[in-house]
Amino acid sequence: MTYSHIVSVRDLVKQFGRFAALRGVNADFVPSRLYAILGDNGAGKTTLLRSLAGLSAPSRGTISIMGTTNLRSICSHLGYMAHPSLLYDELSGMENLRYFARLYGIDNDQRCEEVIRSVNLDPELQRPVEQYSQGMRQRMSLARAWLNDPEILLLDEPFSNVDLRSAREMVNLLIQLRDQGKTIFVVTHQASLLDGAANEFVWMEAGQIVNRTERFNMGKGD
């Protein structure tokens, strides 16, 4: 099913007590695009992403994904990655993915292997994830995020503390996924990595979207 707007956000407000992380976000997002979400710390980027993932219920406003506001009903079409790895330290990469695959109803190892290879890691690696380098861990985390072949990927700081080569490989994978028709949201401080890859840069400040540009060096605008 195609959507004119695959993600729609209206007047989204999220308050933690008196602190307002999101102060009225309004935006529409079109499918098959790579969106980079940028902004200073505290701008609300992570809160926005978590709200889209259904992990953080809005205080006010609505989020509509794939035509519905019931985010639980479409959660199998979402992939989420955060700064913590969302992996079990004591299990190997393959064991981790095998388990998470089960949560999506995927019974075979084939998919897990395919996804691990896509991030340039070895499915046969028996080492537990806690012994991975940061770059390997982030890549395995990304593998877990797109394990269920979701239409929408929500990635929070996927490149943080990752070496340049691994980061570039991840960006290439994201470009491939975008070209396959997925909609990808990337929150990052390293926007330069996505220059040329992202379709749009979404600038956030103080809990609101302040600008949307097509090139990174157009900056935050006025």
Next chain:
Amino acid sequence: MKRAFPILAVLTVALLCYGLYQALWVAPTEKTMGDVQRIFYYHVPSAWTAGVLFLVNFLASIAYLMSRNPKADALAVAAAEVGVVFCTIVLVTGPIWARPVWGIWWTWDLRLTLTLVLWLIYVSYLLLRRFSTSGQTPVMAAVLAIFGTLDIPLVYFSIWFFRTQHPQPVIGGGGSIDPRMLHAFFVNLIAFTCFGALICWARYRLEVLRREVEETQALESLLEPRSAR
């Protein structure tokens, strides 16, 4: 609605005064226990009122889970807090009565033990509300209230059977009942019910107001521009 509150307040005060007069003056002194028995006019009505309030808490919790109406949650909090207070009265008056009459401070008397367990459950409920860092504290608290209420029949039966196997003295048992005593008892029962309802209502209004203030402050902080970091 606004006028009902002062009316209830006046009625409550009147009933409490009348009840006091009945309990301490009109009702005859009990034959075997003496004047200490008059505590009965406060001990049992308090237990009854606490029970009613906890029932209100249960219903309000269910209403909240189904409708997510914050007023239901405010009522649940109010009922729980006031209920705990009345429970405390029961737990304090029980030993005060028991000591001179039966020579013991405590016994695993059915009413007293049930009250103690209820007190523990609802204090833990209040602690959860205080210690929770979740954005959805009302949901968690409502869930706990349901668990607590489901527990009550189980508590009742377990204590009841325990007592049949290990007979214990009964507080409030024995003694004669004069019709004037019954009259004083029922007056106080109604008076305490009104009293409980009044305080709960006052607490409810306080809670609703407090939340309105919080909401307004939150909205204000939403509108004012955030300072640059």
Next chain:
Amino acid sequence: MGKPSLIGITRATLLKDLRLEWRSKDAINSMLFFALLVVVIFSFSFDPTAEESRRIAGGLVWVSFLFAAVVALNQTWARELRNQVLDAYRVSPAPANSLFMAKSVGNFVFVAVLEALMTPLFIVFYNLRAAGPAYQLLIVAVLGTWALVVNGTFFAAISLRTRSREIMLPLLLFPISIPALLAMVEATSSILTGEFSARFWIVLLVAYDVVFTMASLFLFELVLHAE
């Protein structure tokens, strides 16, 4: 991609937890040692004659099981908080109940292992021998342990989002467990002394288990998806 099945996910989660537990053996070892310490300290504190011991053993054994269980239960969700793995579960279409059942059964196994270690020690220290039907002790142990574990797992999940998480679990668990504890203790004492029938208490435990297992399954979704 097939539709995730409740039982399949429960089993997968349970196996994953058991494997994780096995890999980080230090948690198990310290728990076992703690259980041993509890038995020894109780035995020092209460040194009854053989006759008395049968009367009070029920209480001692279950109180010590309770303390060991609380320590184990606090660990339950700790693993899911590290690296925020719980978010990965919440984001997936897997049903909340599967997670709850898997955690509860895993806890049950774990606490049962602790009890299996502590019981022989109690028997030795107190020269215990059952005057009544001993097979009933096993029934009481299973029902009683499940009673503690099912509510313990649920309240441990609630405690995740509170300050002073570790103390919150026993604060919530103990009051509600009182009827079950009374039943366990009285049933055990009845069987050991042979004075009364434990039948009523066993029925009460069954009722308790049914009521709270159903309540937990019904309400866990709300707890899991609360922030």
